[in-house]
Amino acid sequence: MISFCRQLTSLNLITINRASILHNLTYFQKKYPNKHIWPVLKSNAYGHGLVQMVSILKSQDFDYYVVDSYYEALQIWRHHRHPVLLIGPNHPDNFSYFKFKNLALTIDNLRSLKALVGLNKSIKIHLKINTGMNRQGIDPKNLNLALKIIKSNPKLQLEGLCSHLADADNSDQSFTKKQEIIFKDCLKKVQRFGFKPLFVHLSATAGVFLTTGNVIRLGLGLYGYLPGLTPALRLTSTITGSHLLQKGDTVSYNRTFTAQKEGSLAIIPLGYFEGLDRRLSNRGFVKYKNKFYKIAGLVCMNLTCLDFAKTKPKLFAPVEIISPNPVDKNSLAAHSLLADTIIYELLVHLSPILRRQVI
Ligand SMILES: Cc1ncc(COP(=O)(O)O)c(C=O)c1O
Known part of the structure; x- marks a missing residue:
């Protein structure tokens, strides 16, 4: 199996x-x-x-x-x-x-x-x-x-x-x-x-x-989580859905995100079960084609919505959720500050059932 x-x-x-x-x-x-x-x-x-x-x-x-x-x-x-x-x-x-x-x-x-x-x-x-x-x-x-x-x-x-x-x-x-x-x-x-x-x-x-x-x-x-060292871990996901939002449309549970103008929403199959901290809802960033995009609305159990604004999401294209580059907006250092926690907690909550590959 x-x-x-x-x-x-x-x-x-x-x-x-x-x-x-x-x-x-x-x-x-x-x-x-x-x-x-x-x-x-x-x-x-x-x-x-x-x-x-x-x-x-x-x-x-x-x-x-x-x-x-x-x-x-x-x-x-x-x-x-x-x-x-x-x-x-x-x-x-x-x-x-x-x-x-x-x-x-x-x-x-x-x-x-x-x-x-x-x-x-x-x-x-x-x-x-x-x-x-x-x-x-x-x-x-x-x-x-x-x-x-x-x-x-x-x-x-x-x-x-x-x-x-x-x-x-x-x-x-x-x-x-x-x-x-x-x-x-x-x-x-x-x-x-x-x-x-x-x-x-x-x-x-x-x-x-x-x-x-x-x-x-x-x-x-x-x-690698000290200045001068090299973080080894990268987490990527895949765009599995997208929507075109109109001004005033809301996103995810309890409608905590409202589109301010027309724009695209990308959906990734990764949520707080997989280890994306729920405190990053409406705060955390991910990287797509070298640009950063914000999480839109509440992170769900297995799904998260991303505010792609004017960028058109490509179905099944990769999105980087955690960058190993400590200065990136989607590094664990940045995520831990936004989620008001420590890097340790974000790391150990990455679900053991996520596939891991040594490169
Ligand atoms: C007893 C003990 N020793 C060593 C470590 C490793 O600590 P660090 O990750 O800060 O190097 C820990 C971490 O929890 C610990 O509890």
């Missing part, structure tokens, strides 16, 4: 530019030669497609793919038998089903630690410390207890110590510094206990500049 579908022409298509991804990865590897750069592929690789990203990264040298869940690890292993670090929470009841050969777990609570002890298996652990984000992580007050549990179970290998920064993208770095100090104290304690974790990490893209730690868990930067 799937292979049959592959032969069909897709009306919507996400292309991922391999060279851009590799350029971004190399940029960080060269700039931070003393750090391990680990690609973060959670949430369907930030909308880029987990399988597609694995096909691009397979040839590269890194210690871990970083994902949220065991489910994502299973998907990766179908295409690449390579170590995976889980950074999301897991129900301890599920540990007995896990295959630990190519796996490391981020552990952020004593209950999970005790459940791992009960398995009596060789397991790599990255102990996560809550240094102030108050989302995940063991309270530094409980660190001694956690270390005692690990120490008394030689099959548990404390391979990593990690944390996550809450405010690293703020020009005021005072909170980041506080987190760093707490983390360094915890690291000293871990070392006093006789552990020498191979990997020490608290930086994601926003905290790459920190000198503490020897790993960067690289998400957004890998995909």
